Amino acid sequence: MNATPGQEPVKSFLPKWVRGPQDFIGGVALMAIALFALWASSDLQGMRGFSFGAGTAPRMFGFLLLGLGAAVALVGVFTEGAHLAKYHWRGPLFVSLAILSFAFTIRPMGMIFAAMASFVIAACGTPETRWVETLIVGACLTAFCALLFPYALGLPLQLLPTFLIR
Amino acid sequence: MGDIFSNLGLGFGVVFQFVQWTPAFLGGASIPIPVNILLCLIGALVGTLVGVLPGIGTIATVAMLLPITFGLPPVGALIMLAGIYYGAQYGGSTTSILVNIPGEAGSVVTALDGFQMAKKGRAGPALAIAAIGSFFAGCVATVLIALLGAPLTKLALAFGPAEYFSLMVLGLIFAVVLAKGSVLKAIAMIVFGLLLSMVGSDIETGASRMAFNIPELADGLGFATVAMGLFGFAEIIRNLDAGGETDRKLVQEKVTGLMPTRKDLKDSAPAILRGTVLGSLLGILPGGGAVIASFAAYTLEKKISKNPSQFGHGVIQGVAAPESANNAAAQTSFIPLLTLGIPPNAVMALMVGAMTIHGIVPGPQVMQKQPELVWGMIASMWVGNLMLLIINLPLVGIWVRLLRVPYRLMFPAIVVFCSIGIYSVNNAPTDVMLAGAFGLVGYWLIKHDFEPAPLLLGMVLGPLMEENLRRALLISRGDWSVFLTRPLSAVLMAIAAGLLVLAVLPSLRKKRDEVFVESEN
Numbered sequence: 008m009n010a011t012p013g014q015e016p017v018k019s020f021l022p023k024w025v026r027g028p029q030d031f032i033g034g035v036a037l038m039a040i041a042l043f044a045l046w047a048s049s050d051l052q053g054m055r056g057f058s059f060g061a062g063t064a065p066r067m068f069g070f071l072l073l074g075l076g077a078a079v080a081l082v083g084v085f086t087e088g089a090h091l092a093k094y095h096w097r098g099p100l101f102v103s104l105a106i107l108s109f110a111f112t113i114r115p116m117g118m119i120f121a122a123m124a125s126f127v128i129a130a131c132g133t134p135e136t137r138w139v140e141t142l143i144v145g146a147c148l149t150a151f152c153a154l155l156f157p158y159a160l161g162l163p164l165q166l167l168p169t170f171l172i173r
Numbered sequence: 174m175g176d177i178f179s180n181l182g183l184g185f186g187v188v189f190q191f192v193q194w195t196p197a198f199l200g201g202a203s204i205p206i207p208v209n210i211l212l213c214l215i216g217a218l219v220g221t222l223v224g225v226l227p228g229i230g231t232i233a234t235v236a237m238l239l240p241i242t243f244g245l246p247p248v249g250a251l252i253m254l255a256g257i258y259y260g261a262q263y264g265g266s267t268t269s270i271l272v273n274i275p276g277e278a279g280s281v282v283t284a285l286d287g288f289q290m291a292k293k294g295r296a297g298p299a300l301a302i303a304a305i306g307s308f309f310a311g312c313v314a315t316v317l318i319a320l321l322g323a324p325l326t327k328l329a330l331a332f333g334p335a336e337y338f339s340l341m342v343l344g345l346i347f348a349v350v351l352a353k354g355s356v357l358k359a360i361a362m363i364v365f366g367l368l369l370s371m372v373g374s375d376i377e378t379g380a381s382r383m384a385f386n387i388p389e390l391a392d393g394l395g396f397a398t399v400a401m402g403l404f405g406f407a408e409i410i411r412n413l414d415a416g417g418e419t420d421r422k423l424v425q426e427k428v429t430g431l432m433p434t435r436k437d438l439k440d441s442a443p444a445i446l447r448g449t450v451l452g453s454l455l456g457i458l459p460g461g462g463a464v465i466a467s468f469a470a471y472t473l474e475k476k477i478s479k480n481p482s483q484f485g486h487g488v489i490q491g492v493a494a495p496e497s498a499n500n501a502a503a504q505t506s507f508i509p510l511l512t513l514g515i516p517p518n519a520v521m522a523l524m525v526g527a528m529t530i531h532g533i534v535p536g537p538q539v540m541q542k543q544p545e546l547v548w549g550m551i552a553s554m555w556v557g558n559l560m561l562l563i564i565n566l567p568l569v570g571i572w573v574r575l576l577r578v579p580y581r582l583m584f585p586a587i588v589v590f591c592s593i594g595i596y597s598v599n600n601a602p603t604d605v606m607l608a609g610a611f612g613l614v615g616y617w618l619i620k621h622d623f624e625p626a627p628l629l630l631g632m633v634l635g636p637l638m639e640e641n642l643r644r645a646l647l648i649s650r651g652d653w654s655v656f657l658t659r660p661l662s663a664v665l666m667a668i669a670a671g672l673l674v675l676a677v678l679p680s681l682r683k684k685r686d687e688v689f690v691e692s693e694n
Contacts, residue, residue, distance in 0.1 A: 030358075033621035037361055044368050047383040051375075057651020061380035064639040065371040072368055075361040082357065092620045098413030099616060102406060102588055106609035109592040110602040122589045129585035132413050136581050144582050152593055155241075162244055162597045 027088020034080025041072035101132035117167045118156070122149045177319045184548030187248060188213070188556055209252050212245065213553050216253035217560045220260020225267050225572045226583060232626065233404035234261035235523050237587070239397050239530075240594035247531040248546050252553040254527055258520065259311075259557040262503060266303045266496055267572050271296055280499070282471040286484065286491030298433035299492050300569055302441050304562050305433075306497035310449040311558035314504035317453055318511075318551050322540065325512035329537040332513070334644035335655050339665035341638050344509075344517055346669040347458055348627055350676040359627050362618075366631025367638065369394055376640060389603040396526035398595055398604045399632060400519075402611025403618075403625040405591045409584050410616045433489070441493035444474055448494035452501030457508050458517070470498035504554055510535055511547055515637070519626040522633035530598075 025031045044065060051062025082088070109125040126145040130136045157164045165172075188209050219241070224234045238257050242250035262280075269280040270287035283303065290299040332340070349359040372383045373393025384390040433441075451473060452466040474494040475484045484491050509517045514536025516522040528535050533546065540547050595608045615625050649655035657663045 029621055033358070033623060034361075036617075036621075037365065040365065041368070044371075044383060047385070048371070051380055051382060052378070058647055059377075059639075059643045061375035061378045061382060064642070065368065065382055068364055068368040068371060068635075072361065072364045075357065075364055078357055079355075079361055082355075089622065094620065095414045098410045099613060102410050102413070102584075103609055103613065105585070105588050106406070106592055106605060106612070109589070109596070110605040110609070113592075113596055113602055113605070118593065122593065125592060126585045126589050129588040130581070132584070133581050135579075140582065141585070145585065148586050148589060152589065156593055156597060162240070163600065164593070164597060 025084055027083040027086055028091045029083070029089040030086075031080050031083030031088075032091065034076045034078070034083055037076030037079060038073055039076075041069050041076055045069040045073070097134075098132045102129055105129035105132075114165075115169050117165045117169070117171075119149055119153055119166050120168060122152055176323060180323070180544070180548050181315075181319050181552065183544060184550075184552030187545050187549030188252065188552045209249060209549070209553065210556065212249050212253040213256040213557050214560050214564065216242075216256025217260035217263075217557050217564070220257035220262075221264040221267070221561075221568075221572065222260075222575070224261035224264025225575055226264075226587075230404065230408075231258065231261045231265055232400065232519050232523065232629070233408055234264070235520060236397060236400040237405055237591055237594060239523070239527055240597045242527065243530065243597065247528075247533060248549050250527065250531055251524075251546065251550045254524065255550055255553045256557045256560065258503070258524075259307075259500075259554070259561055262500065263304065263307065263561050264572070266499075267300060267569070270299050270303065270492070271573060280467070282467045282495040283492055283499075285471070286487050286489075289485065289487030290489070290492065293487055295487070297569070298437050298489065301433050301566060302437060302489055302493050303496040304566055306441065306445040306448065306493045307500035308558045308562045309445050310452060310497040310499075310501035311504055311555055313449050314453055314456070314501045315551060315555040317505055318508055321457075321508055322512060322547075322551075325508060326537045326540050329513050331661065333659070333662075334641040334648065335659050335662045336665065337513075337515075338638060338641040338645055339656055339662040339669070340513065341515060341634050341641070343665045343669040343672075344515060345627075345630065345634065346672050348518070348630055350672050354622060354624060356673075356676050358623050362623050362625070362627040363631035366628040366633075367635040369399065369628070370632045370635025371639075376636065377643070387603070389599075389601050389607070393636075394607065394632070395595075395598060395604055396523070396633065397530075397598055398608045399611050400523060400526070400629055401591050401595055402608035403615035403629065405587065406609060406612025407615025407619060407625070409587055410612060411619050412580065413584065437489050441489045444490040444494040445497045447473060448497035449501045452498030453505045455498070456502030456505030456517075466498040466502035467495035470494040500558070507551070507554070511540060512537060514539075516630070516633055519629045522630055525633055 021028050021031065048062050048065040048069065051065065052060035053062050053066070054060055105125040105128040108128055109121050112121040112124060123145055126148060127141065130141045130145070153166055156162045157166060189207060190209055191207055216238075219238060220234060223237060224231065235254065235258055239254075242253050242257075245253060265280040266283050266287070269284035270291050272288075287299045287303070290296065345363050349356055349363065370393070372390055374380065374384075374391060375382055381391060448466075448470040451470050455466040455469060471484075471491060471494060474490050475481045478484065478488075478490065503520070506517045506521055509515050510521045510524065514525075514534065516525045516535075525535055533539060533543070591608070592605050595605050596602065598604060618625055618628075645655055646653070655662070656666055
């Protein structure tokens with residue numbers, strides 16, 4: 008397995024004995040997730056005699072993932088593997104912001120505002136964006152969604168801001 | 174035999190149902206409208222529309238379009254979903270052939286020879302053969318489902334909790350063995366999915382598990398939410414990395430001469446036949462499904478061809494065989510879902526999600542209690558295939574134009590569309606945020622070469638596995654050997670163990686990797 012195509016590897020900050028940083032970090036992160044899950048399910052009841060408690064299955068899968076994560080990390084230590092792929096900040100940041108803005112504005116501001124705002128924020132995710140074009144397409148898409156979801160599909164979506172409706 | 178015909182008849186009856194529409198402006202006159210056919214048609218069109226966008230695979234398409242079926246009655250919704258699914262698959266092959274960007278693993282193989290054909294100006298025949306092959310495979314698979322559906326339902330009655338658990342283990346192992354890349358990492362992803370499925374309420378005691386007192390989590394992580402995050406948002410973020418425009422080498426020649434020549438048809442007929450048989454068989458296996466079928470069919474064609482060196486330079490068999498196999502497998506993978514209630518792959522897992530949203534629990538009971546739903550869906554698959562053949566082919570020009578829409582305009586639209594979709598499932602803003610979080614998780618997974626598809630499968634099978642494991646152990650009074658002492662369960666477990674051993678054996682691993690590497694270069 009080589010690095011994901013189209014992405015140049017970045018310099019590793021890991022010690023030399025880690026031969027496959029991609030697997031190593033991946034495995035360690037899985038272990039962290041497993042430990043978190045084990046902690047989160049620690050308040051649940053375990054086995055009662057031979058019958059499962061609420062916490063048995065989560066703990067079982069948690070330990071399994073812990074073991075598998077360790078195995079993946081060990082593979083990363085002992086075998087030559089891919090370097091860490093380069094992360095870009097712009098795309099993930101603005102797409103996340105767009106999603107967050109949608110989540111926060113849909114209730115108070117209604118769908119028209121939320122969709123348009125989220126479209127514009129997401130468009131910041133690439134330097135190729137041309138603003139006039141983006142605004143026109145955004146407006147068209149918002150109009151399309153405003154017709155499609157509540158009217159054509161009959162989903163209960165509020166279009167306008169709450170303060171305008173009252 | 175009579176059963177089969179009556180079942181299929183019932184199915185087609187449902188699909189061709191007419192509803193009398195009495196609009197006011199006609200003054201009382203009513204027009205019969207084939208509602209389900211229309212839904213199937215719309216589904217196929219919308220599915221192609223989204224599936225044709227580069228970098229968006231079948232799973233992402235179905236996940237994204239899931240919300241538009243919510244407002245419909247269950248039968249209509251499932252028929253539309255079947256249409257969306259086939260549309261998405263067809264859209265995927267269109268992008269593979271025209272742009273060389275396969276949206277998902279299943280159409281990687283199609284891109285090999287399909288794109289070469291397109292470069293030679295033979296995109297039309299390639300697309301046509303893909304559709305014709307798919308249609309033929311769809312016809313055969315529909316009959317196969319009708320043949321096998323009822324007997325397998327009877328088999329399901331012999332299944333106790335122990336057998337169900339073993340079968341699911343087998344399915345997951347299959348998914349691992351047939352997945353691309355590291356076996357270990359695929360297993361880790363499945364277990365991650367199983368762990369995620371534990372969030373929510375315990376089925377027996379009702380205790381809240383890992384929900385952190387967040388009300389939206391009390392019911393568990395929404396399946397559509399996770400799928401849209403992992404496949405929709407993550408794909409968008411990843412494609413932004415690549416710089417959007419750089420890797421799109423769209424075939425600039427005009428797509429002309431859609432019809433394949435007589436020689437094309439003669440060359441591809443046996444390939445379609447072989448692909449169909451291979452695909453139908455592989456589709457029934459749990460965990461197999463479309464991906465491996467297309468790889469296997471391509472490899473087979475190459476093996477038995479008189480001049481294998483031609484493959485990869487635009488031979489029509491290289492398009493016909495994997496496309497037929499892909500479609501046959503996609504269709505027959507409904508068999509384990511409908512008869513045993515076990516989704517064999519991620520797309521079927523999404524179908525389960527859709528069914529549960531409509532209050533249907535897939536499994537042998539559905540076949541007996543709601544036959545019109547099951548057979549209607551099976552018939553609609555066939556109709557969906559036909560739609561693709563007669564409607565989508567002439568529309569190829571439009572799909573090509575759609576490919577020219579720049580990514581900078583497309584991706585914000587997808588973000589908005591997905592957000593509205595997720596929100597409309599439960600009217601919950603938290604779901605949207607969760608999907609965003611899973612988008613970042615998915616991006617991270619891609620960066621570390623973890624496959625998200627096994628995770629999704631694990632997530633769907635998690636609750637089923639836990640329930641059956643608990644029940645099996647309760648019946649056996651805590652005796653774990655029950656999985657090995659009950660003969661049917663023991664056989665399933667033995668196959669699973671054998672497969673796992675085979676998968677890690679160096680010689681077979683090498684061969685398996687070869688198939689995938691070959692297809693990548």
